[in-house]
Amino acid sequence: MAKKRDRLRIIYDILKAVHDKNNRIKPTHILYKSNLSHQMMEEYLKELMGKEFLVENINGENKTYSLTQKGYDYLNKYKMIAEFTDSFGLE
Amino acid sequence: MSNIFVTPQWFYGYDVALELVFAVVTILVSFFAWKIFKVTGERNIRLFSLAFLFIALSYIVQSILNFVIMDRLDDNISTLINLQSVYLLNLFGIYMHSILFLIGILLLTYVALKIYSFQTFVLLFILVFTSLYFTIHKTFMLYLLSTILLGFIVYYYLTNYWENRKPTSLLVLSSMVSLFIAYLFFIFAMDDNMLYYIIGHILELTAYLLVFVTLWIILKLGKQKQKKNGKKAR
Numbered sequence: 001m002a003k004k005r006d007r008l009r010i011i012y013d014i015l016k017a018v019h020d021k022n023n024r025i026k027p028t029h030i031l032y033k034s035n036l037s038h039q040m041m042e043e044y045l046k047e048l049m050g051k052e053f054l055v056e057n058i059n060g061e062n063k064t065y066s067l068t069q070k071g072y073d074y075l076n077k078y079k080m081i082a083e084f085t086d087s088f089g090l091e
Numbered sequence: 092m093s094n095i096f097v098t099p100q101w102f103y104g105y106d107v108a109l110e111l112v113f114a115v116v117t118i119l120v121s122f123f124a125w126k127i128f129k130v131t132g133e134r135n136i137r138l139f140s141l142a143f144l145f146i147a148l149s150y151i152v153q154s155i156l157n158f159v160i161m162d163r164l165d166d167n168i169s170t171l172i173n174l175q176s177v178y179l180l181n182l183f184g185i186y187m188h189s190i191l192f193l194i195g196i197l198l199l200t201y202v203a204l205k206i207y208s209f210q211t212f213v214l215l216f217i218l219v220f221t222s223l224y225f226t227i228h229k230t231f232m233l234y235l236l237s238t239i240l241l242g243f244i245v246y247y248y249l250t251n252y253w254e255n256r257k258p259t260s261l262l263v264l265s266s267m268v269s270l271f272i273a274y275l276f277f278i279f280a281m282d283d284n285m286l287y288y289i290i291g292h293i294l295e296l297t298a299y300l301l302v303f304v305t306l307w308i309i310l311k312l313g314k315q316k317q318k319k320n321g322k323k324a325r
């Protein structure tokens with residue numbers, strides 16, 4: 001399992017990628033932007049949907065992901081979160 | 092406080108105020124960590140928040156009981172029954188404070204270990220509380236155990252600073268070193284040394300002020316960056 005700091009950064013990268021694609025992104029784009037293996041990406045997506053940061057939209061054969069309000073909150077507060085976890089050793 | 096028998100009389104009241112300050116700072120840390128947990132959902136941040144909550148509770152209990160003791164001593168110092176109740180209250184205060192503080196420190200140690208298994212926590216808990224239960228010198232053991240755990244936490248924050256090299260990491264490290272030294276002084280204050288008790292409190296105050304400054308910097312930096320990024324993210 002990756003270190004916590006990396007985890008928080010990876011989550012940020014995934015959410016940022018969704019945000020930068022006008023809040024609708026295909027899994028292949030996430031794979032490219034987050035620089036993860038397919039298996040790892042699937043695990044993160046599952047976790048992020050479980051934490052309600054992302055929602056899955058299925059339209060026929062197309063699958064996309066969008067940010068939820070919690071996902072936006074994470075993006076907005078990421079710098080403060082990183083500062084806190086770095087300072088108090090919660091990586 | 093701790094122990095009314097090693098506390099100089101002029102210090103009564105000051106220690107109650109100081110303990111309230113410690114409680115406020117630790118509650119703030121706990122609250123802020125909880126808010127971050129609500130955003131991230133990370134388990135170690137929740138444990139960290141709980142750790143500081145227990146530490147805050149330990150100071151609240153200590154402060155209230157010390158206030159009651161001070162009040163009773165002022166009221167009727169010559170009554171033997173009153174002195175007995177003061178003694179019992181003092182003892183209860185020491186145990187409650189120390190147990191809550193130890194649970195808080197244990198949780199912090201558990202977070203620092205980064206081994207998230209329930210068995211590890213239970214093992215730590217059993218080791219600490221059985222050694223406490225079977226010792227005759229309970230107060231000494233309570234401070235000794237706290238000091239050992241704080242020593243481990245200091246080492247953890249030293250490696251954390253070594254990896255990050257951030258000013259805020261250095262502040263947290265310094266605060267933990269202050270707290271560690273404060274508890275060393277509390278161990279020696281057991282031998283009726285009033286000066287050690289006061290030095291311990293001053294070091295404790297330094298530790299929590301440093302934590303408060305760290306929190307303030309993080310909030311300030313976070314808000315600045317949030318303003319810059321906020322509109323972009325929407």
